[in-house]
Amino acid sequence: MKEEAKARKAQARAGIAPLSTTNRDQTVPGWELTVGIEIHAQLNTARKLFSAAAATAESNDAQEETEPNDSARVAFFDVALPGAQPIFQPATLVPALRAALALHCEVQPVSRFDRKHYFHWDQPAGYQITQYYEPLARGGYVELLPRDGIHGDAPVRVDIVQVQMEQDTAKTLAQPGDVHWLDFARVGMPLVEIITAPQLHHPATAAALVRKIQALLHAVDACTSGMEAGGLRADVNVSVRRLRQEDGTPIGPLGVRTEIKNLNSFRAVEDAIIAERNRQIAAIEAAAAAGHPDPASVIESETRGWTPPSGAGEGGQTHRLRGKEGAVDYRYMPDPDLGPVIIDEGLVRYLGLTLGVSPDEELDRLVDEYGLTAVDAAALMALDGGGRAQYYYDVVDAVEARLLQSGGGEDDVGARAFVANWVLHQLGKLTAEKASSIGDDSSGAAASLGMTPEGRCKVPVDALADILTFRYQGRITAGVAKDLLFAVFRGDVGGENVPSVEQAIEEAGLWFDEIAPDEYRALAEEALDGEAKTLKLFLSPKKYPQGKLQYLVGKLLRMGPEGRTDPQHAETAVRAAIEQWVEEKKKA
Template identity: 85%
Template structure:
């Protein structure tokens, strides 16, 4: 299930690097290009791409579960303070008598080692400890120095094509670059190089299902108008006293812009679309990071119009406003709600004042988003500037860049390396691995896909250790492994960080290839012994933390099995007949408690756990398993209930 990283694939396709063993392609023309190292595609004399920065230097994305947990805490805090909630609910998704229409433009940074039109390194300044305007990250062209010319880097095409194919787009055989003119301090050349007339790809789609978090129970299909490559702008750094500094290290970063049709009508569905697109780009290694790490941003276009009594919208689409640079899924949803409500309130106020054309009070403009704070401030959009049109931008073909012609065999080859889509992978995790949809989606969302790859590897290793005699229960074993990979690994960094030195020491260090500081083989040893009942859950958790610290497992630590033997941690469990005898003893003198189990209407879970605890106290210390103890108590209760009902 290991996916092919776009950066490595680009080296293999475009530089003939032997860093990756790839399957033989049926297209002989593409195979011939591979054998030649694609020298005829190279348009520059760029040095070899710098190797990726070590993982320890990267800022890992915030896990989805943690993000949701923090949002829930913020809502509770606002409720305790008596502040009106700003979070969306189902009633926020629609406004009676009005229809909301949303189109989205998603900008994702491509997973490449170099910039789009220069050989400067393309590490993200948001994720790396890099000095602003560092010479290795700013080329002459990036700073728009006189005489500097753009040199298209062919390797940037690989992740861009993979992104287009993942979105079911048709890749254009010929695409061209255009200049989009505007004057702002973050654009040193006075224009941005993008693709307007002949983009990279057209005509894609994204299907959203109820499990993706949309509003309603019916699937939604959103059309992709086009996918185009373009360069990023400079990063503005605000300083005290109204002073702004510019970091040109981000100028020229390779982006892919995904433009959807205006077919979304609910804020939650719009946020679900951005989340789904991010997952699709992650799955094909097309982008460097997600919204939480600054590698993906969204602009939303919002308009409203009235709906008649028959539920049909009245008139054409309303005047749209664009909200720029939304950097979280929550921001997408909340900004759409705020702008929708602002437009409706303005139109209704104009109508109440007798305005002849109330809808005309909405101006076509570009707006920003101020997120809400704990004090209740913010949570609204604000005007930035008037909305430019195509005429204002004066689009023109870039005279310094020729057309980009892509071979059909290369597109076919890239399509063969995409692997499973997120929907296919989630369905497989549910059907073949016995996971719930929530757990499967969480595994896929964590660590940029690295956590689910780690899970696959641990499952394979555990099943190998369990052997053929226990493979009939592998569905149960796979769910058991998922619980540890999803929850217990997360607890290592959340609960054990205080016992380690430094934030870096408390990190799992998970890579997209599924490698982290807890080796697959070590965790597989622990889980196989636990699944077989040879060690207790407490011992397994302690061993896991010892592996996390580096004391057990790995190349330098004590092997897991040897560590268990040295500390005499093997679980010498009592026999089934001893469980039965202890259960009967635990039930003695509990007639009043047992009578509660005669009625199916009573909630007896608390009493059940009381009896289980009693059995554990009666049994020999360290030789009873809570799950087996509960099973023995349940069996004893069933016998007691049967005997007393018969009597």
């Protein structure tokens, strides 16, 4: 650190501006960034890896909260009591194998457990049981597409070096006064560690990779929860090296890498890589300005932590935790208490056939068959652990059945996109805007949709399908549809012992009695009367005057009978009237 400080002073004296630590560009001219990632994901199992203690998933769900060091979740082996032996739980293999297959890895017929020695309060045995020499699987890959949020327009393939099973450590809870509490309920939780090759060169692409791996693990039911609930963490290895000015090729081997531990959000992955890249480049350039014979050597191989940006607007930064251990420091050795894991080829084949639809296949289906944009499709799949997507499919099926019964067509892509808009956006508004009046507690906290992984929530599928069918057919207005949706969410309509959606519309006289097309045409012509100055803007516009169009539409709506005009139909009528006016003027 002293050397870095001296180098920065020399750089300042030379008049060279250091790289800003807040630079969020994906690339830095003259430099190549290289990143490899290690992802730790908690497996979806009932028991821990080497004990019969319960492996309850950590989450924000109040139903899953347990007391720290709960005896049901801490076995003698977990806290390394003398004489306690590891007992491998075979059921943990199933989600681990699903994870390996989802990543296109080759499952090894024989794998073994090793001891990785290090001494820290979160590891009571003084070693962690992992797989170093003979891991569960090798040689996979993940294909990243532009729609995944990568940098650039070309697909990126990232190789998976290996997937290994290992046990988690205790959870450390920092307290005031340099005191730390330990919750041993997390010790021994079954994990898979996914190790990628150092093939990533842009921070956004690294974050996209973690996001996609999380989606893959969730799709095959391998992982308990995602980053947001603590079920997945990422360590990133970062290095930089110079590029030749002539052709942009790298100069020399990969630079010294540093590891940033325990990143727990996609934003943290991207931000931490950017901050560490900027720190390394600034240090190397400062050393070069100071005349250092080997500027790259000022970067030490070390383990660093991540401090997110502060509320004052300051950028986040990495900080040194300790020197980087190597394989020699860990003293890897085969675990003498555990035998080899021998995996039957038939089990692997069976699991491969039952993985289900991949996230990419589902997204393609939502785009191609359901008419959604890639952004909306990805959002739908990500919400509520996949429950929102299942809810959407169920509502679409129910709406299409109603449309078919009333003489509509099958596979109506317009109806499917229409339903998606409501399921994505209007349902979200229920909790964001409306629910403060029906909070779950006395504090007025916003009520939840209560969406389950099976696609069930406080708004029954049939009730929403009724609302959307009537709205899509133009039998109720958008405002009435939104009010009905809130009434269903509140429990006043569409449930047991309350009026159905159709009964509520009938009793309140909410059916939409829309004016006829010729009445729209007459109102549109009336709205254009006396608007010659405005209409001239439509004659030869460089940019279509959308604002003026909406002004004329609003004028029509005010002139029409209250509650009997539809904004979309009004806009269609006004556009037609404008086009006719423009055509007549051009002829004259």
